[in-house]
Each structure stands twice: as C-alpha cells, then as structure tokens.
Amino acid sequence: xxxxxxxxxxxxxxxxxxxxxxxxxxxxxxxxxxxxxxxxxxxxxxxxxxxxxxxxxxxxxxxxxxxxxxxxxxxxxxxxxxxxxxxxxxxxxxxxxxxxxxxxxx
Amino acid sequence: xxxxxxxxxxxxxxxxxxxxxxxxxxxxxxxxxxxxxxxxxxxxxxxxxxxxxxxxxxxxxxxxxxxxxxxxxxxxxxxxxxxxxxxxxxxxxxxxxxxxxxxxxxxxxxxxxxxxxxxxxxxxxxxxxxxxxxxxxxxxxxxxxxxxxxxxxxxxxxxxxxxxxxxxxxxxxxxxxxx
Amino acid sequence: xxxxxxxxxxxxxxxxxxxxxxxxxxxxxxxxxxxxxxxxxxxxxxxxxxxxxxxxxxxxxxxxxxxxxxxxxxxxxxxxxxxxxxxxxxxxxxxxxxxxxxxxxxxxxxxxxxxxxxxxxxxxxxxxxxxxxxxxxxxxxxxxxxxxxxxxxxxxxxxxxxxxxxxxxxxxxxxxxxxxxxxxxxxxxxxxxxxxxxxxxxxxxxxxxxxxxxxxxxxxxxxxxxxxxxxxxxxxxxxxxxxxxxxxxxxxxxxxxxxxxxxxxxxxxxxxxxxxxxxxxxxxxxxxxxxxxxxxxxxxxxxxxxxxxxxxxxxxxxxxxxxxxxxxxxxxxxxxxxxxxxxxxxxxxxxxxxxxxxxxxxxxxxxxxxxxxxxxxxxxxxxxxxxxxxxxxxxxxxxxxxxxxxxxxxxxxxxxxxxxxxxxxxxxxxxxxxxxxxxxxxxxxxxxxxxxxxxxxxxxxxxxxxxxxxxxxxxxxxxxxxxxxxxxxxxxxxxxxxxxxxxxxxxxxxxxxxxxxxxxxxxxxxxxxxxxxxxxxxxxxxxxxxxxxxxxxxxxxxxxxxxx
Numbered sequence: 084x085x086x087x088x089x090x091x092x093x094x095x096x097x098x099x100x101x102x103x104x105x106x107x108x109x110x111x112x113x114x115x116x117x118x119x120x121x122x123x124x125x126x127x128x129x130x131x132x133x134x135x136x137x138x139x140x141x142x143x144x145x146x147x148x149x150x151x152x153x154x155x156x157x158x159x160x161x162x163x164x165x166x167x168x169x170x171x172x173x174x175x176x177x178x179x180x181x182x183x184x185x186x187x188x189x
Numbered sequence: 190x191x192x193x194x195x196x197x198x199x200x201x202x203x204x205x206x207x208x209x210x211x212x213x214x215x216x217x218x219x220x221x222x223x224x225x226x227x228x229x230x231x232x233x234x235x236x237x238x239x240x241x242x243x244x245x246x247x248x249x250x251x252x253x254x255x256x257x258x259x260x261x262x263x264x265x266x267x268x269x270x271x272x273x274x275x276x277x278x279x280x281x282x283x284x285x286x287x288x289x290x291x292x293x294x295x296x297x298x299x300x301x302x303x304x305x306x307x308x309x310x311x312x313x314x315x316x317x318x319x320x321x322x323x324x325x326x327x328x329x330x331x332x333x334x335x336x337x338x339x340x341x342x343x344x345x346x347x348x349x350x351x352x353x354x355x356x357x358x359x360x361x362x363x364x365x366x367x368x
Numbered sequence: 369x370x371x372x373x374x375x376x377x378x379x380x381x382x383x384x385x386x387x388x389x390x391x392x393x394x395x396x397x398x399x400x401x402x403x404x405x406x407x408x409x410x411x412x413x414x415x416x417x418x419x420x421x422x423x424x425x426x427x428x429x430x431x432x433x434x435x436x437x438x439x440x441x442x443x444x445x446x447x448x449x450x451x452x453x454x455x456x457x458x459x460x461x462x463x464x465x466x467x468x469x470x471x472x473x474x475x476x477x478x479x480x481x482x483x484x485x486x487x488x489x490x491x492x493x494x495x496x497x498x499x500x501x502x503x504x505x506x507x508x509x510x511x512x513x514x515x516x517x518x519x520x521x522x523x524x525x526x527x528x529x530x531x532x533x534x535x536x537x538x539x540x541x542x543x544x545x546x547x548x549x550x551x552x553x554x555x556x557x558x559x560x561x562x563x564x565x566x567x568x569x570x571x572x573x574x575x576x577x578x579x580x581x582x583x584x585x586x587x588x589x590x591x592x593x594x595x596x597x598x599x600x601x602x603x604x605x606x607x608x609x610x611x612x613x614x615x616x617x618x619x620x621x622x623x624x625x626x627x628x629x630x631x632x633x634x635x636x637x638x639x640x641x642x643x644x645x646x647x648x649x650x651x652x653x654x655x656x657x658x659x660x661x662x663x664x665x666x667x668x669x670x671x672x673x674x675x676x677x678x679x680x681x682x683x684x685x686x687x688x689x690x691x692x693x694x695x696x697x698x699x700x701x702x703x704x705x706x707x708x709x710x711x712x713x714x715x716x717x718x719x720x721x722x723x724x725x726x727x728x729x730x731x732x733x734x735x736x737x738x739x740x741x742x743x744x745x746x747x748x749x750x751x752x753x754x755x756x757x758x759x760x761x762x763x764x765x766x767x768x769x770x771x772x773x774x775x776x777x778x779x780x781x782x783x784x785x786x787x788x789x790x791x792x793x794x795x796x797x798x799x800x801x802x803x804x805x806x807x808x809x810x811x812x813x814x815x816x817x818x819x820x821x822x823x824x825x826x827x828x829x830x831x832x833x834x835x836x837x838x839x840x841x842x843x844x845x846x847x848x849x850x851x852x853x854x855x856x857x858x859x860x861x862x863x864x865x866x867x868x869x870x871x872x873x874x875x876x877x878x879x880x881x882x883x884x885x886x887x888x889x890x891x892x893x894x895x896x897x898x899x900x901x902x903x904x905x906x907x908x909x910x911x912x913x914x915x916x917x918x919x920x921x922x923x924x925x926x927x928x929x930x931x932x
Contacts, residue, residue: 099415101395102395103419103466104463104464104465147401147415166848167787167850168793168794172417172418175418177796178802182448182463267489268612269526269527269530270608272529273607273608276604277604280642294399296390297529299525301525303526304526318397318400319393319399330389332382333375333379334525335520337647337649337650338644338648339526346651346654350653350654
C-alpha cells in the first residue's frame with residue numbers, strides 16, 4: 084500500500100475556518116489565526132497528532148482544507164512556509180500590506 | 190435502500206434480480222440482461238431495468254414501452270446526465286415509472302421531479318444524513334421555476350402570460366360594458 | 369434596465385432562504401463538505417487563499433446607482449472597503465465570512481441583485497457588449513436576449529449539474545465587444561441576408577484556459593423566437609456527452625474539438641428537431657415585455673458637437689487627453705459613452721473602493737440616466753452622458769482618484785487577482801500589472817504607443833484572458849519561483865485570435881523590460897497610425913520574438929563588460 088509522501092519536516096498544519104474563512108493554524112488542541120503560534124512538528128508522531136486534530140475538527144464542522152506545510156524558521160524561531168504560495172497564506176495580499184495577517188500580527 | 194417520492198417514503202415493490210428465475214414478483218434487471226428477459230416474456234411480473242447513465246436515448250427508447258420502470262443511476266451528485274436522460278424519455282413518450290437511484294442529495298430532488306422522475310432511491314449513506322423530512326422540505330423552497338416544459342411548479346413565463354391575458358380580458362369586458 | 373416583477377422578487381428571496389438553509393445543513397452535518405461545495409459555488413461563494421470570496425452577478429454588466437451604493441455598503445459592513453470587477457462583468461469581494469453570506473444575499477436581494485450561478489458547473493452570468501444601446505454600429509441591444517437567457521438558465525432543473533462551467537455572451541453590433549468567439553456559446557444578433565428578419569448566429573466551443581480555442585458557428589441563422597429551444601438542445605447534447613472523466617477536458621470546447629463541429633452540429637440539430645419548440649420558447653409578448661425595460665432613455669435634442677465641450681477641450685489639454693482616451697462615440701448627437709478607468713497607475717487593476725463606488729454612483733445618477741456598465745476589461749462605463757457634462761464629470765473623477773487617462777492604452781491592463789488572493793493561482797499578477805503600469809506611466813508615451821491591450825493571468829485557467837491579449841502574460845512557477853510566459857498577437861474582438869508564445873518564461877523583474885523591447889519593435893515597424901495588433905499581424909511574430917529573446921545577449925554583454 085502506498086501513502087502520499089508527507090511534506091518534509093519541520094511542518095505546521097493550516098486550514099480555513101469553516102464559518103469565517105480565515106486561515107487558521109493548529110496548536111495541537113486548538114486553532115490560532117496567528118502564524119507565529121502554530122505548533123511546529125519536528126517529527127512524524129507530532130505531525131500525526133496535528134493531522135488527527137485537523138481530521139477531528141473537520142468532522143466537527145470547524146475547519147476545511149487542512150494540510151501540513153513545510154517550514155523554515157526565521158531569526159525569531161517563527162515558522163515560515165518554504166513555498167511562496169503557502170507563505171502568502173501566512174501574510175496576505177502582497178499589494179495590500181494593510182490587509183491580512185501581515186497587518187494583524189507583525 | 191430507501192425509496193421516496195414527492196409524498197414521502199414509499200414501499201419498495203420491485204426486487205433487483207439478474208432475470209425472472211431469481212425473483213417471484215416485480216423485478217429490476219441489469220441493462221445487459223433486459224433484452225433476454227423481454228424475449229423470454231415477463232408474464233405477470235412488472236419489469237424494470239437499471240440502465241447505465243451514459244446510455245444513448247436511441248438505445249433505450251425502442252424498449253421503453255415494454256418496460257414498467259426505468260432506473261437511472263447517479264454515481265455522483267455532480268453527474269447530472271440522468272436529468273437529461275429522464276427528460277428525453279418523457280419527451281419521447283415513456284409513461285412508466287422513472288426512478289433516480291444513487292448519490293442524489295435533497296437539493297436535487299425538485300430538479301429530478303421536474304425532469305420527469307417519479308421517485309428517488311437515495312444511497313444509504315446519504316439518506317442516513319438526509320432524512321425524509323429534508324427531502325420533502327426541499328420541495329417547498331422554490332415556488333416557481335422559469336423554465337417552460339418541465340413538470341412540477343407552474344412556470345413563471347406561463348404565469349406571466351396568463352396574467353397578461355386576464356388583464357386583457359378585463360380590459361375588454363370593461364369596454365364592452367361601456368358600450 | 370430590467371426591473372423585477374413579483375416572480376423575480378420571490379425567486380431571489382427564496383434562493384436566499386434556501387442558501388441559509390444549506391449553510392445550516394452543512395453545519396449540522398446533513399450535507400458533507402463535498403456536497404456543500406457545489407451548492408455554495410452556485411451562490412458565488414469560493415474559498416480562496418486568505419478568506420472566502422463572494423462573486424456577485426452583474427447581469428450583462430448593467431447596474432443602477434442604488435445597486436452600486438448597496439455594493440459599497442456591503443464592502444464597508446462585511447468586507448474591507450473595496451471590491452473588484454472581473455473579466456465577466458461581475459463584482460468580487462475578497463473577505464466575506466460564510467456566516468454573513470446569507471445576510472449579504474438579503475441586502476443584494478433588496479436591490480434586485482444576487483449571486484446565483486456565478487460559479488459552479490452550471491450556466492454562468494450572461495455577458496454582453498458594455499456599449500449596448502449606445503453604439504452606432506449596433507443592430508439590436510443584446511441585453512434583452514441576455515436577460516431572457518439569465519432567467520431561463522436560473523436554477524435550471526436539467527442543466528445545473530453539467531460536466532463543467534458554461535459561459536454565454538451576446539453581441540448585437542458589427543464590432544464584437546463581448547468576446548463571443550471565446551465563450552462556450554456566443555450569440556451574434558444579425559439580420560437574415562434575404563428576409564431581413566432578426567435572429568442569431570450561434571457560435572459554440574470557444575474558450576480560454578488550458579486549451580484556448582476559437583468558437584465555431586453551428587447555426588448561421590436562428591430565428592429569434594426559437595432561442596430557448598435551441599439552447600435547450602445544445603445544452604442537452606453537452607450535458608449528456610461532455611466529458612466527466614477529466615476536469616481539464618470537460619468544457620464543451622473539448623467535445624466540439626474531439627467529435628468535430630460537423631458532428632456536434634448534427635447532434636444538436638437532431639435533438640432540436642425532436643423538441644416541441646412552442647412548449648419551450650418564450651412568447652413574443654414576454655420578449656417584448658423584457659425589451660421594453662431596455663428602451664432608450666429620453667435624450668435631449670442636442671447639436672452634434674457641444675460648443676462648451678469643444679471649448680473646454682481647447683482650454684485644457686489634460687481634459688482633452690483624458691476625453692480622447694475615455695470617450696466612446698455615442699449614436700445620439702451631443703452624447704458620449706464614458707469609460708472610467710479602474711487602472712490607476714500603481715493600483716490593482718479593476719479594484720474600486722467603497723468611496724469610489726459612491727462617487728461613480730452619484731455621477732451615474734446625475735449624469736447618465738442613473739445607469740452604469742461594467743466592462744469585461746475591468747472598467748466602468750457611464751453610457752449616456754452629455755458632452756457638455758464631461759468637464760464636470762472629469763473634475764469629480766479627479767477628486768475620486770478615477771481620472772487616469774489610459775483607457776485602451778498600454779497601462780489599461782487586465783489582470784486576474786492572481787496568487788495574492790486566489791487559491792488556484794500559480795503566480796502573482798497584480799504586482800506585474802503595477803510594475804508595467806509604472807514603467808509606462810508617461811502620458812505622452814502612452815498616447816504615442818496607442819491602443820495596446822495587455823492581459824495577465826496568474827495561472828493556466830486564464831481568468832485574465834491572457835490568450836486574447838495583444839500581449840498576454842501567464843504566471844507560472846519554475847524552480848520554486850514565479851515565472852512568466854509572454855504571448856503576442858491575441859485578439860478578443862470579432863478578429864479573435866490566440867496569442868503565440870514568444871519563448872521561455874522569465875522572472876518577474878524582467879517583465880517590464882520585455883514589454884519595452886516588444887513596444888520598441890512595434891514603434892520601429894509601424895506604418896503611420898497602425899495600431900499595435902495590426903503591426904503584429906502585418907510583420908508577424910518573428911521580429912518580436914527576436915527582440916524578446918535578445919535579453920540574453922544584452923545580459924551577456926553586461927557580464928562581459930563586468931568581467932573585463
């Protein structure tokens with residue numbers, strides 16, 4: 084049996100809040116809108132836990148489109164997605180620095 | 190699997206079977222077997238068929254007046270071919286029972302009836318989440334449709350036309366009463 | 369413009385209540401997420417990169433001032449104070465919450481608006497010529513036809529679960545300003561060559577995206593009163609036979625391409641012959657009822673060229689230059705159709721703030737018989753303004769930051785939202801548009817270059833219509849970095865053409881230089897006032913391709929100099 088390859092670790096898990104649409108990050112047992120508070124999985128068991136949390140939250144009608152995203156850590160130890168598309172999800176529109184998480188959390 | 194129509198749940202009177210030998214009463218046979226069953230003669234049994242939803246109307250139509258029931262599958266709620274098949278069957282004279290079977294959701298029930306289906310046999314997994322009350326409630330959501338030629342709610346274009354005619358008649362009778 | 373009767377009103381109200389119930393059934397688990405997704409898409413609700421996006425229908429691009437004001441209110445109350453006009457004449461909001469959407473739909477219904485079928489595998493917003501009713505080359509206003517199709521296609525019981533989306537456009541003029549040849553069905557209103565009867569040329573299988581194709585005529589003349597029955601036949605063939613095995617091969621253009629237009633026509637005509645037309649078609653009285661709403665306003669009787677306007681032009685060069693770019697000749701003497709550019713240099717193409725929406729609404733109400741239009745080039749039109757009012761309008765637009773004099777010029781760039789917003793995108797498009805606009809912002813230079821349509825898409829789905837841009841830009845990804853392919857020679861008009869790719873993709877910061885090199889070739893090759901697209905057609909792609917690729921040699925020269 085083949086399973087799809089997991090993204091390289093370390094990784095965070097993000098999703099969209101079902102009712103609001105905001106991008107949210109798993110804290111292991113809850114969700115945060117602040118990317119710097121995302122729990123970082125350095126090993127497979129932690130990544131498994133994040134995915135299990137997301138699966139339960141999806142079944143409970145809380146989030147949609149959850150998936151792991153591989154990250155690098157910045158100087159402050161905050162996770163930054165390595166792919167530019169996922170980075171935009173933690174920031175907001177590049178032409179509107181006044182909108183999105185880049186404005187709310189920086 | 191449950192069976193329902195615009196009045197609610199109904200009792201299934203057909204059984205699925207490969208051919209007449211396998212069942213005592215009314216049967217639904219697979220498309221591949223239906224010609225053989227027709228050739229052998231259905232006798233007193235009512236005969237239905239499970240057709241594939243990518244069949245051409247030209248294939249099914251020649252047999253239609255010998256069939257009591259045609260069941261059209263919906264392998265996914267996203268696959269709307271069954272709606273067109275039903276419409277074609279009705280437009281070209283089929284008067285037996287039309288059944289929509291499979292993964293339809295309640296929000297498609299009104300469409301199915303409008304296209305000529307009499308009944309729906311939803312997948313168990315769907316019906317477990319969408320009980321009969323939701324199916325019936327779905328029929329009350331949209332009072333009038335725009336399209337002419339579909340069963341069900343009187344369409345808006347015809348209602349407008351009737352209103353115009355009524356208005357014109359009023360106008361005429363007013364004139365007449367003045368003479 | 370069309371006004372709802374009791375039936376239309378009840379219909380949208382019921383759809384709002386139905387959607388509210390659909391959300392409730394999603395939340396209580398009755399509907400799975402997979403089942404809910406097409407239901408929310410059929411009400412214009414997308415899930416994008418940062419938030420939901422709500423796409424509001426602007427039927428055939430026509431709006432009244434009170435509707436635009438309501439959009440401004442929704443932008444302020446439920447979004448971030450701005451909206452975006454799309455290449456299908458619709459409005460998008462980028463930050464609504466799903467929990468608020470039923471209330472937003474209620475506010476829209478209050479002004480006879482909706483989000484019905486602006487997404488999903490169904491018939492989408494029917495678009496039309498944004499100069500409908502005012503262009504001198506118009507045979508018949510396409511909007512009554514578009515309105516009839518809008519109603520007929522709404523919550524259609526048979527055609528709501530198609531293999532894929534279905535886009536219809538209508539033109540009623542000699543010059544096609546609705547891009548009908550790149551739609552799933554394009555309708556061209558025309559006169560029968562012998563009888564003079566009005567009817568439609570029916571074009572099928574146009575489209576952009578992964579496999580751009582120009583539509584083909586399947587019916588040269590369809591009598592007007594047979595429209596709905598014929599559409600039913602065509603849609604039925606597509607619904608039954610369109611591919612459902614592969615999302616990227618599911619549009620009707622693929623079906624037409626695979627079985628051939630002759631076979632497709634044959635199947636449609638066979639189905640059509642079996643239909644009972646009179647039981648399907650709209651009766652002439654209904655068609656007239658709809659058409660009456662689009663009767664021309666009561667124009668004043670004015671001289672051909674307003675003396676005041678001529679004098680104001682002579683006295684104010686900036687005004688004259690703005691008018692040259694923005695004014696479209698109206699068929700009624702003394703009037704003008706005015707295009708307001710939503711391509712202010714440095715801003716996101718097609719975006720408009722709530723304050724600007726209110727400003728435009730006021731102008732439409734005061735100067736344009738309370739009517740405005742949205743174009744598929746992401747600008748707004750005031751269709752009936754007096755020439756003598758243009759100066760006052762210009763001043764009001766300047767105050768609102770909406771007086772960019774670039775309509776149709778190189779900085780009037782069409783761009784999809786791209787990776788800054790869209791979950792489907794592979795690259796950003798807005799910053800590319802901004803960079804090009806900044807590079808070419810010099811007004812004199814823009815006028816010198818003349819008409820040049822640049823269109824940018826942030827992914828292969830081509831919502832920016834890059835295939836039919838005179839210069840097209842497609843944003844992809846290469847080696848983990850955004851990468852841009854340039855195409856040349858596209859055309860969205862009656863001379864529809866798909867652009868040719870010039871070479872390998874380039875980096876974002878190389879794009880403005882590349883556009884410069886292409887413009888230089890044009891300027892050196894053009895004859896007199898020949899517009900860009902005509903020069904490309906005349907001299908061919910080769911000289912442009914050479915110039916595009918020449919960046920490597922200039923880079924090599926730089927490197928050699930540095931090494932020396």
